[in-house]
Structure formats: structure tokens, C-alpha cells
Amino acid sequence: MSAEASRSGDLRRRLISDLVQNNMQPSRVVPRARGREAAEAHAHPAAAPPARGRAARGSLVGAISALVASFFLVGARAVFPTASVFGYSDLALTRQSPPLAARAASSARSPAPATAEDWDALSREAAGPVLAPRHDTGVDATQAERALAFLSGKKRMSLSELFHLRVNRIVIDPGHGGRDPGTVGTTLRLLEKDITLTIARRLRDRIAAELRLQVFLTRDDDSSLGLRERTRRANALEADLFLSIHINFFPNNSQRGVETFLLGFPTTKEAEATAARENAVGEGTIADFAGLVDRMMTTLKQEESYTFASGIHDHLYAGMNGLHGGILRDLGIKRAPFVVLMGAKMPSVLTEVSYLNDPAEELRLADDSYRNRIADLVFEGVRHYVEGRT
Amino acid sequence: MLVAQRKKESDNILYIGVDLGTSRSAVSASNGVREWERSLVGWPKDIIAKKFLKRDIVFGEACLKHRLALDVFRPLAAGVIKTGTDRDEEAARTLVKHLISMAKPEPGQSVYAVVGAPAEASTFNKQLIREAVSDVADACLIVSEPFTIAYGLEMLFNTLVVDIGAGTIDLCIMHGTVPAAEDQKTLVQAGDFIDQQLFEMLTERYPSAQFTETMVQRWKEEHAFVRVDGSPQDKIIVSIPVGGRPTSHDITDELSRACSAILPFLREELRTLIASFDPEFQVEVRQNVVLAGGGSQIRGLRQWLEADLADLGGGHVSTVEDPLYAGADGALAIARDTPADDWDRLRTL
Known part of the structure; x- marks a missing residue:
């Protein structure tokens, strides 16, 4: 097999792999090079740095910074405990509402309540007394890395990014x-x-x-x-x-x-x-x-x-x-x-x-x-x- | 796994490439089937129509033939699947299922489909297409149409694909990767736009002539042309009834003007896309412009584009050999090249 044919085969495999990835995660754009970078990658497919290497370095940094991040997480909660400070701390903590959750789960979309009374009833359902973390707030290596970057000022990020908070x-x-x-x-x-x-x-x-x-x-x-x-x-x-x-x-x-x-x-x-x-x-x-x-x-x-x-x-x-x-x-x-x-x-x-x-x-x-x-x-x-x- | 066992498994898989177009859709399958259909879906208007047609649903050319007895839907418009009503979405789903069934999968056979759709539909209507395909195929990949064409032609590097369809013109620059949003441009001034222009011009010039949009579309498909540097053009004469009597009408100038109406838009986007590319490779891209889709058949268009590229330093424009099946064949090539492991992952979606 000629080198050109081999490269063409590599390219097709890479393209199909990207296509499959795009279809598995429809909104994610697979990062890629344009022009010269792409040509170089095509000519030297082995030259691309393996993602695993970066991940391994990341986990090492993460392990070292986990303690710092844990301290920061606890500190942040102590300093900004309520909506009165952040205005939207409910982004971090959601009241668990089984009736509302059940209603939402039973239907792909949630119809708007018809009247103001319906809205009030729905609000009461949503306003259960239990506050629970929407996500596991345990500190993993990536989170610790982000916390370190945030603290050091190297990376500008919001607290929702830092804590990996999700929208529900x-x-x-x-x-x-x-x-x-x-x-x-x-x-x-x-x-x-x-x-x-x-x-x-x-x-x-x-x-x-x-x-x-x-x-x-x-x-x-x-x-x-x-x-x-x-x-x-x-x-x-x-x-x-x-x-x-x-x-x-x-x-x-x-x-x-x-x-x-x-x-x-x-x-x-x-x-x-x-x-x-x-x-x-x-x-x-x-x-x-x-x-x-x-x-x-x-x-x-x-x-x-x-x-x-x-x-x-x-x-x-x-x-x-x-x-x-x-x-x-x-x-x-x-x-x-x-x-x-x-x-x-x-x-x-x-x-x-x-x-x-x-x-x-x-x-x-x-x-x-x-x-x-x-x-x-x-x-x-x-x-x-x-x-x-x- | 034993080679024999693997072969037996692959024998039991049908790969299908689908080109989902605004005007026409085509299917190429690994069992040799190659079919196309007008992208039309029709439901009988009432019980009498249903009895007469002897079908619950009608596809393609038959929709035009029996349009008076049908509620006819064209599922794609302006590059996306129409989703205004439940019937619009149902039409799109039904068409996709019909296209896959045209490949005639055998009972028990696994069906893996790659669906090429206009660039915007492949982004915005992914879920709808996937749902439609899931009823008739085991797994599917949804890909933008210009990419399937480039893949089928093996022109994956420094190539500019111009796919001129009915609803959109999709321009896509290939640089050895799956095209991102910035590599693609979509124009809504395409085949339907030409039809609309031609209809209006003919209505103005021949107010007493009786013609329909379908007739105008047919004239365009048979005679479309663009004048290049005042080159001579035979008269285009069509028969249009006036007061019920077939009468010859000269539509040469109107057709030329209608086809030329897309040129300023195409020119601007083509140049913008070339200019956005790595300067070191712009010359190569200009030498690899490929026209595809039904609009690539407009006579004189290739020459007009080459002449237009002259002031950028010149370029070479080619036309795909088989515009009707170029997209479906490319999609089939992708389906065949996709490794079995990846198809297994896609099955789970």
C-alpha cells in the first residue's frame, strides 16, 4: 500500500470517528485544525498529542490541589450561604419537590398552568422544605483543578462553572x-x-x-x-x-x-x-x-x-x-x-x-x-x- | 472473531446512503438498489380519494399526478424540515421511512443508514430525523449533504463544494475535517427562488397565459441556463394555454434573468468562504470548486463561476457526474467505511 493511500485511509477513519462522535453528542463540536494544521495532521497523524497524556497530568495536579479546593468549597458555602448574597444561590441548591418532579417526568414537556391559582399551587409544590445539593459536591480532581485556577486568578470563571452546577x-x-x-x-x-x-x-x-x-x-x-x-x-x-x-x-x-x-x-x-x-x-x-x-x-x-x-x-x-x-x-x-x-x-x-x-x-x-x-x-x-x- | 463468522455477520447488514433533499431525495444501498423520489408526501383528502387511490399515503411524482385528490406536503423548505404543524413533522418522518424502505431490506437484516441532509437540517432537525430512522433502521448517522458529496468524490482536502438544491445552496469548504459551522454557508436563494422569480416574470409578461408553479419548475429543470459574456442562446419556446388554447411563448429572457438572480448571492458567499480560508491554501481551493445538486445542471453556470474567479487569480470549477446520486453514493461510502464498533455505539442512541 502506498503512503498516500495509507494517509487517505487514516484521514477517512479520523473523519468517520469525528462524525460518530458528533452524532453521539449532537451539540459538541469536535475541535479541529484548519488549513496548515489539518494538512500537518494529515501528513503526520501520529504527531497529535494523545489526550490521555493531558488527562494524566491533569489528574496529578488535581490530586495536589484537592485539599485547597475542599477548603475553598467549604469556605464559599460559609461566606455565601443564601440567596440574599448571591441572588441566585438556588442555582446551587434546589428544593426537592417530588410532586413537581413526578409531574415533569410524566410528560416530556411541562405545560404552563392555566390560571394564577394554578401557578400558586405549582409554586407551593415546588417549595418543599428540604434543601439538597443538586449535584454531588464531592471534590474530584477536575473540580480541584478548576478551583486552583480560580483562586490563582489564572482562569476567569463563574462560580457556577467552578462548582459544575447544572440547569434543571x-x-x-x-x-x-x-x-x-x-x-x-x-x-x-x-x-x-x-x-x-x-x-x-x-x-x-x-x-x-x-x-x-x-x-x-x-x-x-x-x-x-x-x-x-x-x-x-x-x-x-x-x-x-x-x-x-x-x-x-x-x-x-x-x-x-x-x-x-x-x-x-x-x-x-x-x-x-x-x-x-x-x-x-x-x-x-x-x-x-x-x-x-x-x-x-x-x-x-x-x-x-x-x-x-x-x-x-x-x-x-x-x-x-x-x-x-x-x-x-x-x-x-x-x-x-x-x-x-x-x-x-x-x-x-x-x-x-x-x-x-x-x-x-x-x-x-x-x-x-x-x-x-x-x-x-x-x-x-x-x-x-x-x-x-x- | 473468526473471519468466516465476521463475513457472515457483514452479509446480514444492509448499508444505506440517503440524500434527503428539498426537491428530490435519493437512496443508494449496499445491495445495489439506487432509487430516487420527489420529496413529496400526500394524504387522500377524503374517503372518496382514498378509495380511488387505493392507498393511505402517496409519495413522490404520484403526489403531483393526483394532487387534486391529496393534501400534499413538501417536508423540507429553505434547507430545514418544516415543523410548523404535526402534519409537517409526520410528513418528514414518513418520507424518511419510505426512502429507507425503498432500499428493500430483507427480514432479519440489520440496517445501518447514513442520512445526508441540507447543512442546516443536519444541525437543527437531527432529533426528528433520528426518530424517523429509528423505526426502520438499527442505527443512523446524520451528516451535512456537502460533506457526503466530498466524501464520495474523495475530495476531502482544500475543496469547495457548492451544492445547489431547491431550498438552499450549501457551500462547504473541506480541509480534511468534518466541516464546522464556520466552514459552511447556506443561501436560501436556490432552485425554489429561481422558480419564484420565473413565475413572477412570466406572470408579468404574459398576463393571460395559464400556468402553475409545477409547470414553471419543469421548464426550469429542462432549460435552465446562465448567459456567459453574451454567448448566443437558442430561443426557449414553451407551450402555455391561453384561454384553453395551447400557445407558444418565448421564455428565453425570463429564464436567463431568473437563473441569474442567484448569482450575486452565490458570488458573495463563495468569495467570503475562500477569503476566510488559510491564505496559503486559497489558490488550491480555487482550483477545486465542485458544483453538485440539481442546480449544477444549469447550463453556463460552471463557466460563469470560472470567469468570475478570474479576478481572484483564476480557478477551476467542475461538476459532479451524477448530481442525482452523488450525495446518496457519498453517504453509502460513509456507511460502509464506518467501523462495526462505531455502528454498535450508534445503535444505542
Whole structure:
């Protein structure tokens, strides 16, 4: 057999191995080289460093640092024991709720309760008295390694990364609803409230089916719902993530793009205007906001919200820009004072997934398939965040 | 394991390569079966239609033939599986099952399938495809269509595959790895876009002519062309009824303009993808551009692309020999090359 044929065989084996790996773990991207690196790997397949060697070195470091990490873990619990400090310590500890768990397990997706009373009943079920670690918090070598990196400042990471905390429950909020239509399209008169509900339902179904998480919608029909009520429901369920879905309307008619928001002081006039529009149903005051933000900015919730927002925004923008032939503006991740995000105790994000000021986009949004594609892009962002926590 | 025993086991496996396309889907199997079908699924509208058709479900060309008696679904659009309604998803599942059954697996035979789908469908609709296949196959791999083509052609290095389908044009740069998101671009301005443009232009030019989208699609498939540097083109005359009377119509200019409508989009993405590649290998990539899919049959397109690459330093564009089966054959090659151990792992999914 010639060397070329042998190399070709090696390459095909490697490609198929990557394909199988991709199919076994659909969301994971197999790291690979481009251009010259790939050519070198092709020519010298044996030159690639074996992963086992790295793992062995890691475990040695892990063993040495385990004691340091154990100390840190205990210390962290002692210093930050409650939600009042972190605002989202329920990310670390979840109340064990057999009825809710059983309900979620019995159905791939968790339908939103129909009435406010249902929501209250569900919250009571979720609010059992027992606090138990969601995960085994025993320190393994990898965890110890991460702790060491965190302590030494060599690697910037959030505490949820450090403790390897997982997401179990997500609340999705379809923006507006009932007597509040949100923005209205200029040609077909499409309503934001209808579009957000379709996208949220699709997103819920995919998260429940593919990520096997408990998912709740703040509304599953065309009902009116106050902005604070939305986060109240997420808090009552002790959700790990809160995602509010909206459709934008840019005053500048030629503007096209997607943007994602976290709670915070606005850094641009446009972000301020968007927040004013989404807050239009009129709850909350600046004083409420300033006090709350002061407390929150001292916590790591912002950091997690940003990571969550990044995952969603990157996937959404890349996908939408591809669908629009590369003409969309990346309006980025911004901070703005959205009332709907104000009371949330968990990482929370508001995403403007599309825009209704452009008649061509409105035409696309009239098609359920297009809405589903948007939901799929958001789903990839959620998956990116969730799997980064596992 | 004894060689004889291993051989006996491999005899009892049917490998299938499936090309799941927006307009047409094709199947190549290790037992020699090669079939294709229009990607259409139809359910009889009522009990009378069911009795007349003598079937609960109809696939492919028969859907067009009997479309007045059927609720016809086209499961893929714009590069992804339509999922707006339960019926949309059911149509996709049913089509995938039908395609695999076309390979005629024998009772007791293990079926291992590689499904090539448009690049975006292979990402977003993985679960749906896997569920559909799981009813009729023992294991499956889902792969993006341009990759299956490159694999089948053994052009895995510094090659740019341009797969022009009905719903999308998928561009994929191969550099010896499974393509990542940044190696692929998807354009929704593809075959359906040309049909739409042609339909609108003909409606405007011949307001009294009576024609359907299916007729427009057929004219495109038979005559599509792109003008290269004002090269002469025979007139394209088709018969369209006017007031019930068959009448000859010249559609040359409209067809040329409709086919050319995709060129600016294709040009931009092609150049962006080449420019994003390692500069040391860009020349080689330009010399290895491969056109695949039904759209590769547009006359003059290959020459137009070569002429367009001239100001980048020139390039060579080739066309796959068998656009209908290139994807399915590549998928079958992947299925055959996948080691038995890996298929065993995939069985558990």
C-alpha cells in the first residue's frame, strides 16, 4: 500500500470517528485544525498529542490541589450561604419537590398552568422544605483543578462553572399577550404577542425533548400578564434560568438586526428606547430599579446572565445573519432596565429575536417554519449554555 | 472473531446512503438498489380519494399526478424540515421511512443508514430525523449533504463544494475535517427562488397565459441556463394555454434573468468562504470548486463561476457526474467505511 493511500485511509477513519462522535453528542463540536494544521495532521497523524497524556497530568495536579479546593468549597458555602448574597444561590441548591418532579417526568414537556391559582399551587409544590445539593459536591480532581485556577486568578470563571452546577428548570416568557399586543407589523399587521408565543412553544418543546429539562411558559395562551408577575412565577418555581422573548421594532426603518439584553443601566440611547417600549405597560419605578441593581451588581448573577445571553446571541445572530444573506447588523449584548428582568432571582435574559419594522421580515415571520427556525437558533444558544454547565 | 463468522455477520447488514433533499431525495444501498423520489408526501383528502387511490399515503411524482385528490406536503423548505404543524413533522418522518424502505431490506437484516441532509437540517432537525430512522433502521448517522458529496468524490482536502438544491445552496469548504459551522454557508436563494422569480416574470409578461408553479419548475429543470459574456442562446419556446388554447411563448429572457438572480448571492458567499480560508491554501481551493445538486445542471453556470474567479487569480470549477446520486453514493461510502464498533455505539442512541 502506498503512503498516500495509507494517509487517505487514516484521514477517512479520523473523519468517520469525528462524525460518530458528533452524532453521539449532537451539540459538541469536535475541535479541529484548519488549513496548515489539518494538512500537518494529515501528513503526520501520529504527531497529535494523545489526550490521555493531558488527562494524566491533569489528574496529578488535581490530586495536589484537592485539599485547597475542599477548603475553598467549604469556605464559599460559609461566606455565601443564601440567596440574599448571591441572588441566585438556588442555582446551587434546589428544593426537592417530588410532586413537581413526578409531574415533569410524566410528560416530556411541562405545560404552563392555566390560571394564577394554578401557578400558586405549582409554586407551593415546588417549595418543599428540604434543601439538597443538586449535584454531588464531592471534590474530584477536575473540580480541584478548576478551583486552583480560580483562586490563582489564572482562569476567569463563574462560580457556577467552578462548582459544575447544572440547569434543571427554565422559565420561558413569551413577551406581551392579551390586551398588550406588543409591536405591530406595518404590512400584514402581525402582532408581537402571537409571534413570541409560537417561538416560545417551539423552544419549550425542543428543550423538554432534547435537553430533558423542566420547562415552563409564563403564558401558554393569549392572556394578559403583568411584567412583575412573569418573574414572580419564575421565582416561585425556583427556575434556574429566565428567558424573555420579544420582537423588535426599530424606529429607523432601514435597520435590521438582533440584540440581546441583560438587566443593567443602559449604555446606549437605543437600548434605553427599547427598554421603554418593552416596559410600556407601566410597572416599576427608577427608584425600585436603582436599589435593585445596586444589590444585584454585587452578585454574580450578572455574570451568569451575560454568559447565558452570549450563548443565545451568538447562535441567534450567526443563524439569522446567514438566513438574511449577511446583511444583518450585530447589535450585540446590551444592558437596559427591563422591568420584566428586574425581579428575577436567577440568570435572566431578554432577547429581541427579530424585527417587525421591515415588511420583508414581517412576511417571513408570517410563516410558522420561519418562526420555528428562530426558535431553533435560540434553542442552540440555550443548549450551549446548559451543556456548558454539565 | 473468526473471519468466516465476521463475513457472515457483514452479509446480514444492509448499508444505506440517503440524500434527503428539498426537491428530490435519493437512496443508494449496499445491495445495489439506487432509487430516487420527489420529496413529496400526500394524504387522500377524503374517503372518496382514498378509495380511488387505493392507498393511505402517496409519495413522490404520484403526489403531483393526483394532487387534486391529496393534501400534499413538501417536508423540507429553505434547507430545514418544516415543523410548523404535526402534519409537517409526520410528513418528514414518513418520507424518511419510505426512502429507507425503498432500499428493500430483507427480514432479519440489520440496517445501518447514513442520512445526508441540507447543512442546516443536519444541525437543527437531527432529533426528528433520528426518530424517523429509528423505526426502520438499527442505527443512523446524520451528516451535512456537502460533506457526503466530498466524501464520495474523495475530495476531502482544500475543496469547495457548492451544492445547489431547491431550498438552499450549501457551500462547504473541506480541509480534511468534518466541516464546522464556520466552514459552511447556506443561501436560501436556490432552485425554489429561481422558480419564484420565473413565475413572477412570466406572470408579468404574459398576463393571460395559464400556468402553475409545477409547470414553471419543469421548464426550469429542462432549460435552465446562465448567459456567459453574451454567448448566443437558442430561443426557449414553451407551450402555455391561453384561454384553453395551447400557445407558444418565448421564455428565453425570463429564464436567463431568473437563473441569474442567484448569482450575486452565490458570488458573495463563495468569495467570503475562500477569503476566510488559510491564505496559503486559497489558490488550491480555487482550483477545486465542485458544483453538485440539481442546480449544477444549469447550463453556463460552471463557466460563469470560472470567469468570475478570474479576478481572484483564476480557478477551476467542475461538476459532479451524477448530481442525482452523488450525495446518496457519498453517504453509502460513509456507511460502509464506518467501523462495526462505531455502528454498535450508534445503535444505542
